[in-house]
Amino acid sequence: MFTEILLSLAFASLLCWSVWVFRRQQRIIREVQREKVKIQTEESRVFDFLHNIGEALTHETRPGDLHGSIVEGAIRILEAQGGALYLSEKAGLQLRPAFISSECPPFVNLPKDGRGTLQSQLKLTAVRTGDSLLGAVYSGKEPVFLQGADSRLDTARPHGGQSAFIAPLSYGGQNLGVLIVSRDSHHEAFDNGHFHTFKALAEQSAFSLWDAILHHEAAEKKLIEKDLATANDVQRILLPTEEPAFDGFETAGTNMPARYLSGDYFDYIPIDADRLGVVIADVSGKGVPAALLMAMCRTALRVLAPSEESPADVMKKLNAQLYPDIREDMFISMAYAHLDRRSNMVRLVRAGHDAPLLYRAKDGSVEMIKPPGMAVGIDSGRSFNRVTNDFSVALEPGDCLVFYTDGVTEAINRGGEEFGLEAMKRAVQESASQGAAAVVRRVAEAVRAFVGDHPQHDDITLIAIRKK
Secondary structure: OHHHHHHHHHHHHHHHHHHHHHHHHHHHHHHHHHHHHHHHHHHHHHHHHHHHHHHHHHOOOOHHHHHHHHHHHHHHHHOOOEEEEEEEOOOOOEEEEEEEOOOOOOOOOOOOOOOOOHHHHHHHOOEEOOOOHHHHHHHHOOOEEEEOOOHHHOOOHHHOEEEEEEEEEEEOOEEEEEEEEEEEOOOOOOOHHHHHHHHHHHHHHHHHHHHHHHHHHHHHHHHHHHHHHHHHHHHHHHOOOOOOOEOOEEEEEEEEOOOOOOOEEEEEEEEEOOEEEEEEEEEOOOHHHHHHHHHHHHHHHHHHHHHOOOHHHHHHHHHHHHHHHOOOOOOEEEEEEEEEOOOOEEEEEEEEOOOOEEEEOOOOEEEEOOOOOOOEOOOOOHHHHHHOOOEEEEOOOOOEEEEEOHHHHOOEOOOOOEOHHHHHHHHHHHHHHHOHHHHHHHHHHHHHHHHOOOOOOOOEEEEEEEEO
């Protein structure tokens, strides 16, 4: 009997233990299932976050769309109530709000006399990187987890913030800003699992921001290149498309810009039935400012040239007109000549420009023509008018006058050597007997051969005038 009682008790104990194990396993299974659903939900939210960011990067969206996708995606994944994205200025001295959700508490000190809603104040408040919580996270480059009595929550706590994550966003060696998410006191506080997810989101957000910056810079560069190409097309229209037919003289010219836009130019200006104006100019500097000043100079010269008998008088009036509009660090060196088929003379003025070369057919010699003169735009007129005068040169058949800019003689090869004046003289001597076009072509070929694959650093312009 006693044995039967013991067996019954043992069986009852075993049964109770089995029920307890079964129920415990059921609880574990339910917990695992709940955790699985939670993980699947979180994964779905993460994929949704990545998809939305990808969409923002793929399409032509405004930067604010990407910023909103980052903050709202982080809020959704972490089931937070508020979030914000602050981005650094180029100098890295301030963080400016890029996107702040409607329920985000402040993590910065707001002006005591600030007006408007909390969100409007936050959107207008930049943060110095050297003296703020956000600046400390930005500079420290480590995410922080704020909860409980942490004093760093003091600005957020009066507005319901009870726990928050703040992470620096950096990629490619660049500090980009900080990302914030927060939960209010009506919801469960964040835990370490959430913090791990947040750090992964911050890393992805930094990559997306960096990628967006690269996309934006590439698009800006492409747009600038397109605009410059259009400007180059317009500028080429301002240059002669063909050589003028002018009895007694043969002319040829070329312009080879170092960049999209040139500060050099040359032109042929009909004066009257017996005279042709020829001009070459070099605006100091490069790029858009030089190109704009070149266009101004060309327009003014074409208006003034036909009304004056003297090239020097044209230069004096041109200087008076342009001087007030030329920046102090800019000027224009010019050489302007009248070809006269009645007298076979070239009457020229040199306004601070490189001295032209004169080839004499009778002996094959090359000399420099050095009349005095001051560059346009340096002086208001008192000194300019005194030193700027005409100089006449008589040309015999076969003689050739060559104008050029310093981009020719100062062209540099890989060894840092300059092409130089002597090499240019030799090129002129080798080709002058073949005509003006041959001179321009030979000098240009000589420069290219000398420079090789070294980038052209200055504009190159040439004009050859040969007496028939």
